[in-house]
Amino acid sequence: MKILYTTQATIPVPEGAFVAVRNPIYFRGPENGAEEVAIMGHFPEIVAAYKALDVPVHVVPDGERDEVDVDPAQMGLPALRKYLKGLGIDFDPKATKDELLALALVSE
Secondary structure, three states, X not given: OEEEEOOXXXXXXXXXXXXXXXXXXXXXXXXXXXXXXXXXXXXXXXHHHHHOOOOOEEEEOOOOOOOOOOOHHHOOHHHHHHHXXXXXXXXXXXOOHHHHHHHHHHHO
């Protein structure tokens, strides 16, 4: 079983990528049958618990989460700015969300 630990309420997970999604704040110990674990954020106790069982662990640090599969209209302003920077689009740092969304739509 593949497990994703994240505190995000909604997250796009590609079909078949992970079987189980768990909130890391409720972690009490590693789950039986885990074959691979991904953790979004800084949760060293979870990393250590699964590594002790030789389960592959992938950590996505805060601030490096991939927002590409998310609809730009659903992003917050910081994520939208990061998304546009990732596309190489220049914008006014004081631009409103609507102005940034217009740039995102033009780039699609």
